[in-house]
Amino acid sequence: MDKLEEIFRMQEALNARIGVTLPPPTEEEKTKWVLNYTRAMQQETAELIDSVPWKWWAKYQKFDEQNAKVEVVDLFHFLVSLAQTLGMSADDVYQAYLKKNAVNHARQESGYVKKDEADSRHI
Numbered sequence: 147m148d149k150l151e152e153i154f155r156m157q158e159a160l161n162a163r164i165g166v167t168l169p170p171p172t173e174e175e176k177t178k179w180v181l182n183y184t185r186a187m188q189q190e191t192a193e194l195i196d197s198v199p200w201k202w203w204a205k206y207q208k209f210d211e212q213n214a215k216v217e218v219v220d221l222f223h224f225l226v227s228l229a230q231t232l233g234m235s236a237d238d239v240y241q242a243y244l245k246k247n248a249v250n251h252a253r254q255e256s257g258y259v260k261k262d263e264a265d266s267r268h269i
């Protein structure tokens with residue numbers, strides 16, 4: 147089985163155990179879960195920041211690479227749930243990634259001197 151598809155399936159199973167079925171049926175519920183998952187990701191991002199010595203005034207901090215990797219995986223859990231909240235399958239994410247990656251390369255090709263919001267509308 148494709149690894150991304152397996153991750154999506156495992157995340158669905160974990161979320162079901164927690165009592166959450168995605169995508170939510172109403173726009174109101176979708177809004178709630180977008181906010182829940184983005185807030186959870188902000189928290190995990192803060193924990194990732196704390197895994198590196200970011201405090202320029204303190205000397206006690208260490209680079210905890212092992213913990214940083216765990217935080218990345220925690221973030222991935224919530225990012226996959228966020229995609230599922232918006233009704234995206236593993237293949238939807240893959241296809242959108244391909245298209246957006248091509249846009250990013252085209253932007254580099256052209257020097258990216260102007261922001262063109264319309265260049266991503268086809269994704």
Ligand SMILES: O=c1ccn([C@H]2C[C@H](O)[C@@H](COP(=O)(O)O)O2)c(=O)[nH]1
Nearest residue numbers: 160161164166219220221223224227
């Ligand atoms: O609805 C949820 C809630 C939590 N987690 C997972 C993601 C992280 O791996 C971990 C974060 O929880 P704490 O370790 O911060 O308790 O739980 C989910 O996948 N879905």
